[in-house]
Amino acid sequence: MSALLDSLDDSLPGGELGTLLSYPPELRFLAARGMGSKLYDEDGNEYLDLLMGSGPLILGHCHPAVMAAAKAQLEQCSTCYQPTASIAELASLIVSASPCGEKLRFVTTGAEATYYALRLARAFTDREKIVKCAGAYHGCHDYSLVGFMAGDYDPLAAPVNSAGIPEGSSRTVMLSDFNDLDMAADLMQQHGDSVAAIILEPILGVVPPRDGFLQGLRALADKYGCLLIFDEMITGFRLAWGGAQEAFGVIPDLACYGKIIGGGYPTAAVCGREDVLNLSVFANRANPDYVLFSGTFYANPMAAAAGAATLRELAKPGMFDRLNQVGEAIRSGLRDVIDEIGISAQVVGTGPVYNVFFTDQPIVNHRQIMSSRMDLSRDLLLRLARERVLISSSKGWLSTAHDEADIQQATDAYRKCLSDMVEAGLL
Numbered sequence: 414m415s416a417l418l419d420s421l422d423d424s425l426p427g428g429e430l431g432t433l434l435s436y437p438p439e440l441r442f443l444a445a446r447g448m449g450s451k452l453y454d455e456d457g458n459e460y461l462d463l464l465m466g467s468g469p470l471i472l473g474h475c476h477p478a479v480m481a482a483a484k485a486q487l488e489q490c491s492t493c494y495q496p497t498a499s500i501a502e503l504a505s506l507i508v509s510a511s512p513c514g515e516k517l518r519f520v521t522t523g524a525e526a527t528y529y530a531l532r533l534a535r536a537f538t539d540r541e542k543i544v545k546c547a548g549a550y551h552g553c554h555d556y557s558l559v560g561f562m563a564g565d566y567d568p569l570a571a572p573v574n575s576a577g578i579p580e581g582s583s584r585t586v587m588l589s590d591f592n593d594l595d596m597a598a599d600l601m602q603q604h605g606d607s608v609a610a611i612i613l614e615p616i617l618g619v620v621p622p623r624d625g626f627l628q629g630l631r632a633l634a635d636k637y638g639c640l641l642i643f644d645e646m647i648t649g650f651r652l653a654w655g656g657a658q659e660a661f662g663v664i665p666d667l668a669c670y671g672k673i674i675g676g677g678y679p680t681a682a683v684c685g686r687e688d689v690l691n692l693s694v695f696a697n698r699a700n701p702d703y704v705l706f707s708g709t710f711y712a713n714p715m716a717a718a719a720g721a722a723t724l725r726e727l728a729k730p731g732m733f734d735r736l737n738q739v740g741e742a743i744r745s746g747l748r749d750v751i752d753e754i755g756i757s758a759q760v761v762g763t764g765p766v767y768n769v770f771f772t773d774q775p776i777v778n779h780r781q782i783m784s785s786r787m788d789l790s791r792d793l794l795l796r797l798a799r800e801r802v803l804i805s806s807s808k809g810w811l812s813t814a815h816d817e818a819d820i821q822q823a824t825d826a827y828r829k830c831l832s833d834m835v836e837a838g839l840l
């Protein structure tokens with residue numbers, strides 16, 4: 414280990430970055446560079462990267478078109494608190510791709526995007542309550558963490574998965590189960606008049622919606638006069654050009670984007686109805702329903718240049734077919750491995766994201782995830798890291814850079830790790 418790697422313990426709490434991905438000291442490394450589907454540490458060791466930066470790198474590391482756009486922008490200006498050509502291009506690409514897109518505001522992170530979407534919905538409806546799905550992650554802000562790791566819960570007083578969150582904030586959030594339209598309908602029947610928005614990930618992490626679920630939520634939002642917000646952080650420009658909205662044929666009032674739209678640099682956006690987004694127009698700042706947005710790095714030119722280059726690549730024919738194929742290939746490879754070894758596990762996912770859950774129950778929502786053996790999922794993640802295959806704690810992320818050899822390498826590593834777990838008596 415290098416001295417710099419050791420020094421992380423002196424400067425960072427727990428020697429880690431403070432994300433949901435944490436390794437014990439013996440598995441830590443300093444990432445030195447990435448290329449395509451691979452990441453390399455400072456000693457030159459190669460890792461098969463199924464993290465892809467936690468999702469942004471849909472074209473893999475250092476895609477030439479993205480590199481060229483970022484380098485060109487870097488020589489012009491890295492940040493300037495003014496619109497640039499790259500910002501104008503990215504905004505117009507997203508607005509035209511997003512089925513609900515009429516206008517858009519840039520922010521810096523996905524958490525901010527969902528946070529502002531809720532603020533807009535509250536201002537627009539003059540109501541306070543939010544309905545979210547149990548188990549959904551919308552970033553690390555106070556409202557999102559209500560019920561993030563809920564098992565059994567009271568929909569009106571769900572557990573909050575962090576200390577330091579005021580009860581006044583958490584009690585404005587009500588929970589409903591993903592893929593359970595009856596539960597959402599009951600909640601709305603009792604509280605719909607005070608609900609500003611229903612927010613959800615159109616796929617819950619990796620779990621796809623049942624037929625009619627998203628359509629049913631759209632109808633409930635219309636019936637009770639609240640907004641429907643899709644968090645397209647995972648699905649946007651990943652399942653299809655028009656994201657989950659196109660893939661499942663449901664149009665929300667607002668859609669939140671992040672990850673892919675920055676091409677590997679930090680940016681995110683709230684996109685959707687003009688009448689809602691116009692609440693944030695500076696000239697309206699004296700209005701009682703004015704919604705204040707501001708941030709030093711909002712609409713960062715580096716992220717805009719890299720993001721626009723990424724979207725231009727994704728607009729080329731066959732890109733989403735390729736992403737779906739690579740996702741299907743790993744899911745079917747892993748199902749074969751699980752059958753071959755004879756263990757009880759579910760491979761879940763859609764498009765180029767997947768995960769393995771240790772349960773014999775089909776995964777429909779967070780309830781089955783919470784009752785799956787999450788300790789074994791963590792064990793598997795660490796074993797894979799020892800084999801130099803990196804996944805995140807919630808899923809594996811694929812990109813257009815992953816090829817058949819990568820899928821083979823991944824399935825071989827899973828086979829070895831799962832067999833070792835059987836041998837160790839864990840499965």
Ligand SMILES: Cc1ncc(COP(=O)(O)O)c(C=O)c1O
Binds near residue numbers: 467524527551614672
């Ligand atoms: C569905 C979803 N929403 C929001 C976020 C938060 O985005 P960020 O990490 O950029 O704040 C994430 C991040 O993983 C996510 O997966």
